[in-house]
Amino acid sequence: MAMTQAVEQRYTKPVLVAINKPLDEEDSLQALRSHAMFRSLRPKDLDSLIQQSRRLRLGHHQLLYRQDMPAHHFFFVISGRLRLYRLDSSGVDRTLDSIAPGDCFAEVMIYADPPRYACYAEALKSSEVLMIPVKAYRDLLDHNPEYAQAALSHYAKRAVTRFHDLEIMTVQNARDRLIRYLIDLLPNGAEEGGEVELPLPKCLVASRLAMQPETFSRILADLKSNGLIRVNRSRLLISDPQRLIAISQ
């Protein structure tokens, strides 16, 4: 109960009040210009969209928005890293996604009705995001139907990714879920090994994979002792992905 109250209290705290910065540094928006949602935009339209947006600086652990809050903006990550999570009625924090520079999030809100954020978003470290008004982007699409193609392609990819995430979570045991997660972190799939960096602190990866931090730690220790991975902080060396997959039966 005390927990529940704490959660509700958080709803009343103001968010989206971070310091905004002038948007004169063109170079740092290069990534934006090459994102699937924006790269087909005419410079004039993109500039107009950027003009209507605000650049936010977020500190470590700073909350950007809350679940159920009306969603008037979506976001593009310029630098840093964020995570999406939900709180359930008993206050348990469940991590759903992490977002890297060059990615968009909450962009599906463009067509939600009523538009409300489906989760919390917070900075995992000092970060910069571009806060784009949903209405501005929608207007752009409404007046330039040819732009919808690019957005469509991005949205389809997003749906595929979410489907894939769901697929991992239907794996019934913790070890195999973790192995699947690690394989997916490899840039080239399962073909060849490589070093991967966990996109989240270990305790949050655990939460993302629906297991306890202790379980996560034990599985990793076990994989390590079997020579399947090497662990250096949040960097993992996977030398033989095929063997890892074989282990997961």
Next chain:
Amino acid sequence: MAMTQAVEQRYTKPVLVAINKPLDEEDSLQALRSHAMFRSLRPKDLDSLIQQSRRLRLGHHQLLYRQDMPAHHFFFVISGRLRLYRLDSSGVDRTLDSIAPGDCFAEVMIYADPPRYACYAEALKSSEVLMIPVKAYRDLLDHNPEYAQAALSHYAKRAVTRFHDLEIMTVQNARDRLIRYLIDLLPNGAEEGGEVELPLPKCLVASRLAMQPETFSRILADLKSNGLIRVNRSRLLISDPQRLIAISQ
């Protein structure tokens, strides 16, 4: 190993060879005309799309497509019910979604590159689907940018739904996952109770929720004995959803 071989053997079996029927029964395509992806299409264009499509009749347990197969078509369910599932390397069957009449599936393949089905699709009972060529729909969008808007709205909704499905799966214990699943089946959310029908046989709901059929059965029996639900075959009566949510802490 024997299992693995069986799986691979299935890959070689021909699919998509069901009997096609003439598309003269206009009435049964009414649902198609009101679907978000098609309702804004001019009659001429919709008719042309339908002309290029084939209507398939699928028998009980008949396979429609296999995971990893090149995806040249997406589908609209006219009648019956289908399920999407994946097989892992050891042959375990994991159910990912069920699809009701009036719904589309594999439609995200329009923008996949290369387009390959991400899972298996099979009929849960005798069903009819419309098999729409990906290329035909893409051409329609390419030549009529104004149509993209409708597709965009549908794709955004799809991404939101998948995100929500993922969210349920990060719930760590089987009972709470099942309760969340049941609540979501209620048409009016958690506000008032009602009777819901499981969209899948119980053993497949269990698979969808990453638990064993025995566990599913035991949890349901327990909820029943606590007066939280009434069970009649695949129909469940949820009289007090709020109490059910409270139980799941």
Next chain:
DNA sequence: GCGAACCGTTGAGTTAAGTCAATTGTTCAC
């Protein structure tokens, strides 16, 4: 530079969920 937080790891004990097996009820094909 020091202590307080926090993160990650490890150990010990407990519990939820999986496994195996037996039984009944249903559905379906012939």
Next chain:
DNA sequence: GTGAACAATTGACTTAACTCAACGGTTCGC
């Protein structure tokens, strides 16, 4: 209609994962 396959349930047992607790190692604020 009958028997074979399958779906669902229940019991007994095992095990994977959770919980609680203690303990190093880092990081961060002062």
